[in-house]
Amino acid sequence: MKVSRIVLIIFIGLILLAGTFAGGLVLGWALPGSPSGQAATIGAGGTDNPETDTTVTPADTNKLFAPFWEAWDLVHAYYVDQPVDDLKLMQGAIRGMMEGLGDKHSSYMTPEEYKSASEDLAGKEYTGIGAWVDTSQDYLTVMSPMPGSPAKAAGLRTGDQFIAIDGIDQTGIAPDVSLTKVLGPEGTDVTLTVFRPSTEETFEVTITRAKITVPSASAEMLEGNIAYVQIFQFGDKTTPELRAGLKEVMAEKPSGMIVDLRGNSGGYLNTAVEVVSEFIKADQVAIIEEFGDGTRRELTTNAGGLATDIPLVVLVDAGTASAAEITAGAIQDYGRGTIVGTVTYGKGSVQNWTPLSNDQGAIRVTVARWLTPKGNQINEIGITPDVVVEITEEDLANNIDPQLEKAIELLSRQ
Numbered sequence: 001m002k003v004s005r006i007v008l009i010i011f012i013g014l015i016l017l018a019g020t021f022a023g024g025l026v027l028g029w030a031l032p033g034s035p036s037g038q039a040a041t042i043g044a045g046g047t048d049n050p051e052t053d054t055t056v057t058p059a060d061t062n063k064l065f066a067p068f069w070e071a072w073d074l075v076h077a078y079y080v081d082q083p084v085d086d087l088k089l090m091q092g093a094i095r096g097m098m099e100g101l102g103d104k105h106s107s108y109m110t111p112e113e114y115k116s117a118s119e120d121l122a123g124k125e126y127t128g129i130g131a132w133v134d135t136s137q138d139y140l141t142v143m144s145p146m147p148g149s150p151a152k153a154a155g156l157r158t159g160d161q162f163i164a165i166d167g168i169d170q171t172g173i174a175p176d177v178s179l180t181k182v183l184g185p186e187g188t189d190v191t192l193t194v195f196r197p198s199t200e201e202t203f204e205v206t207i208t209r210a211k212i213t214v215p216s217a218s219a220e221m222l223e224g225n226i227a228y229v230q231i232f233q234f235g236d237k238t239t240p241e242l243r244a245g246l247k248e249v250m251a252e253k254p255s256g257m258i259v260d261l262r263g264n265s266g267g268y269l270n271t272a273v274e275v276v277s278e279f280i281k282a283d284q285v286a287i288i289e290e291f292g293d294g295t296r297r298e299l300t301t302n303a304g305g306l307a308t309d310i311p312l313v314v315l316v317d318a319g320t321a322s323a324a325e326i327t328a329g330a331i332q333d334y335g336r337g338t339i340v341g342t343v344t345y346g347k348g349s350v351q352n353w354t355p356l357s358n359d360q361g362a363i364r365v366t367v368a369r370w371l372t373p374k375g376n377q378i379n380e381i382g383i384t385p386d387v388v389v390e391i392t393e394e395d396l397a398n399n400i401d402p403q404l405e406k407a408i409e410l411l412s413r414q
Contacts, residue, residue, distance in 0.1 A: 068093070091361070095174075098363060104136035105349055106365045113176060114355065114362040116183075127186045130212040131156060132233075132265045132319075135175035139163055139195070140182070143345075144263025144319040147215055147232070150207045157196065157396075158263060158319040164193035184209050199393060219245025226411050227254040227310075231275065234267025234323035239274045246278060246306040256311040256411030258404070259327075262341065266322025269299075269350060275323075276330045277302040279312060284334065287326050288371040289350060296371075311414050312337025313407040316385060321345035328383050329372035338410055339385040341403050348379030 075084055095108040109117060116126070130149020134141040139161040145151035163170055165181040182190055191206045215232040218241075222228045227249035231242060249257070259279070266272075269287075276286040282303035289297045314337050316328050325344050331337045350368040355361070371377055387410070389403045 094356075094361075094363065098365075101365075103366050105347075105351055106363075107135075107176070108363050109176070109353075109361045111359055111361045112180070114353075126212050126214065128183050128209055128212060129154075129156075129190065129207045130210070132263065133175075133179065134265075135179060137161070137175065139170055140175040140178040143265045143321070146212060149212055150210050154205045154207045156194070156205070157198075158317065159197055161195045161197070162192050163195045163202070166191050167193075186211055217242040217245055219249045221249055221252050221254065222258075222408065224408060224412055225252070225255045226408060227252070227257040228260065229257060230260040231264055231324070231327075233264060234271040234275065236268075236271075238267065238271050242275060242278060243306060250306055250310075254310065256313070256414060257307055258313050258315065258407045258411070259331075259337070260315045260404075261320045261324040261328055262315050262317040262403070263319040264321070264324035265319065265345075266324055266347065269323065269326075272323035272326040273299050274302065275327050278305045279307050279327075279331060280334055280336055281305065281308045284330075285373040286330050288373065288375060289368045290371055291368045311411055313410050314339050315403050315407055316341040316344050316383065317391075317403075318342055318345055318382075320383075321347040325378055325383055326370065326372075329376065329378060332383065332386065333373040333376070338387060339383065340387045340389055340407050340410070341385050342388060342390060343384050344378070344382040346378055346380045346382035348377060348381075 072089070075089070076082075091108065091110060098106050098108045129151040130146040131151035132143040132146065134143050141162075142151070142156050142158055142160040144158055145154075145156045162178060162182065165178060168181070170178045182192070184190060186209055189206050189208050191204060193202065193204050195202050214235070216235055216237045217229070217231045219227060219229045229242070229245060229249070231238065273286045280286070280301050282301050282305070284301045285298045286301050287299050289299070291297075312331060314328050314331055316324070316339060320328060320341075321344065325347060328339055328344065332339050348369055348371070349366045350370055351364040352367045353362050353364045356363065369377065369379055372383075387406060389406045391402060394400075395402055
């Protein structure tokens with residue numbers, strides 16, 4: 001399973017990050033499908049209700065789609081520029097169908113987008129500007145620049161919107177399409193016109209695309225005997241990399257630990273449960289899935305967590321989404337640590353990513369919503385930190401991190 005897409009699209013390689021899993025469920029933005037599982041079974045007609053399924057006859061379906069085939073024939077007969085591209089028409093029809101759901105996290109992915117999204121969480125190397133992005137907004141929007149990436153060096157920030165790409169206005173253009181314009185070969189340039197809502201500033205920046213290895217997790221010791229753990233995404237390599245880092249810093253016997261989830265747009269649902277299990281003791285509810293028929297399923301923590309007793313502070317911001325919110329929400333509900341930062345993104349749904357026939361991409365469909373262990377719904381709401389700390393423009397200009405400073409202060413008091 002994966003957590004849906006804020007689409008966290010990764011601006012690397014050929015694609016976006018918005019994800020899901022191939023054959024699995026995703027929490028959050030762009031999470032590719034489960035490498036080995038099968039997609040959740042959805043009944044004919046998009047429902048698991050047998051009564052609904054049996055009432056739809058082939059004749060009903062033919063009648064329903066008659067206008068579509070009429071339009072198809074009219075385009076082929078009368079469109080001025082012949083021949084038309086049937087593949088593009090087919091893909092456009094699927095995209096339109098998904099948009100008809102009115103759910104920004106259910107969508108169609110082209111073969112290129114699906115391939116890139118699926119490879120992203122596997123931690124492979126990409127070519128691009130190195131940013132996680134959100135394709136559910138009016139414009140392609142930065143969730144977070146990757147550490148050490150061209151996007152980071154160019155000064156891009158969470159919330160930045162790409163309103164023009166190489167001089168072409170992106171108003172009215174689907175962000176998924178805009179994404180393809182940002183991606184490109186190593187060593188080539190892309191010029192972005194960026195609108196920054198926090199300051200209402202518009203500016204241009206030219207970025208040279210580069211090879212980027214998608215980070216997953218890291219750990220180090222800070223002054224004052226405090227461990228600092230960063231989790232960048234919830235992918236295939238997150239759990240082993242996180243555990244390796246935790247073993248290293250826990251050997252130093254730290255007095256406290258900071259878990260930095262800022263700018264983390266999410267990933268696989270099962271990885272989220274594994275990460276929560278590192279900080280919360282076994283057999284506790286990590287997340288509750290709520291399905292369309294009202295039924296619920298509880299996923300519980302695993303045994304063997306490496307940091308279940310150490311004092312914790314968790315850092316979050318508006319770029320913290322999906323699987324990252326699951327982690328922060330569980331820690332907050334159990335009083336396991338203090339949440340510091342700003343209100344999170346609010347991605348509280350689960351998507352199923354299913355590849356389509358003939359290698360024609362995939363669709364991601366919202367199949368459930370998730371709740372925190374106490375049953376709190378965070379979709380479109382987010383998680384409010386226990387201690388709210390903003391980062392100002394002045395802080396950014398002076399390379400000051402008041403959120404990290406507050407975390408260190410809180411742990412130093414214990």
